[in-house]
Amino acid sequence: MSLHLRSGVILGVCAALGIGSLTLSERSVLAQGKGGLTEAIGKISAAVDKGDLEGAKKLAAETAKNSEWDEVMHLFVLRSHKKPGLGVGDKAGAITPDGIEKKLMKLAENPLSDKDLGAESAALVKMGNDMVALTLVTLAKPPEKDDGKKKKKDWVAWSEEMLKASQEFTAAAKAKKAADLQKAAVKADKSCGKCHDVFRFE
Numbered sequence: 446m447s448l449h450l451r452s453g454v455i456l457g458v459c460a461a462l463g464i465g466s467l468t469l470s471e472r473s474v475l476a477q478g479k480g481g482l483t484e485a486i487g488k489i490s491a492a493v494d495k496g497d498l499e500g501a502k503k504l505a506a507e508t509a510k511n512s513e514w515d516e517v518m519h520l521f522v523l524r525s526h527k528k529p530g531l532g533v534g535d536k537a538g539a540i541t542p543d544g545i546e547k548k549l550m551k552l553a554e555n556p557l558s559d560k561d562l563g564a565e566s567a568a569l570v571k572m573g574n575d576m577v578a579l580t581l582v583t584l585a586k587p588p589e590k591d592d593g594k595k596k597k598k599d600w601v602a603w604s605e606e607m608l609k610a611s612q613e614f615t616a617a618a619k620a621k622k623a624a625d626l627q628k629a630a631v632k633a634d635k636s637c638g639k640c641h642d643v644f645r646f647e
């Protein structure tokens with residue numbers, strides 16, 4: 446066997462055993478327990494719900510170390526996605542759209558009726574807390590250095606805008622104020638767009 450071939454075989458065996466090739470999400474599962482990122486975000490969201498923002502920030506800093514931007518952001522997608530997002534509310538499919546990103550866009554377009562807001566209030570409070578949790582992780586994960594238009598200070602500013610909008614969203618959902626909820630949804634949606642224009646689609 447030539448040396449070239451043999452090293453190829455060794456490489457192949459290493460790859461099969463997974464040596465040195467743990468993906469980040471596998472590492473995050475190891476670091477964050479079986480539930481991985483979803484569970485970690487759930488814990489942060491629960492701290493936010495209790496009003497413990499400082500505790501939530503500490504957890505978010507840990508989670509930020511063990512995750513990538515795309516896995517954090519992915520949790521905004523529909524729960525029915527083959528790799529499920531967080532969804533809206535405790536019960537899958539009970540509220541539509543059952544994903545934070547789509548729900549936010551819908552709420553930004555049209556205010557909820559008082560009746561729907563009454564029925565969805567608890568789920569929307571949870572959605573707001575989940576948004577705060579995801580934002581705290583985003584905030585704890587700015588780019589290490591500026592890269593052309595991708596500036597660290599903008600990342601932080603847009604994350605802070607999203608944090609504020611998410612907190613206003615939760616407050617409006619708790620108070621069952623449809624007009625305020627719509628305003629907060631518009632503001633949150635804009636902050637997503639500003640960051641995406643530069644960091645996601647550039």
Ligand code: HEC
Nearest residue numbers: 514515518519521522546600603604607636637640644645
């Ligand atoms: C501070 C910057 C920033 C903000 C604010 C932000 N995002 Fe993102 N988002 C990103 C980046 C960067 C990516 C691309 C990640 C990658 O592919 O590496 C992304 C990707 C995504 C994706 C695709 C994830 C996937 O791979 O499946 C979704 C969905 C998403 N964002 C939703 C949102 C929503 C909803 C908001 C607002 C509530 C938001 N984002 C706010 C930076 C941001």
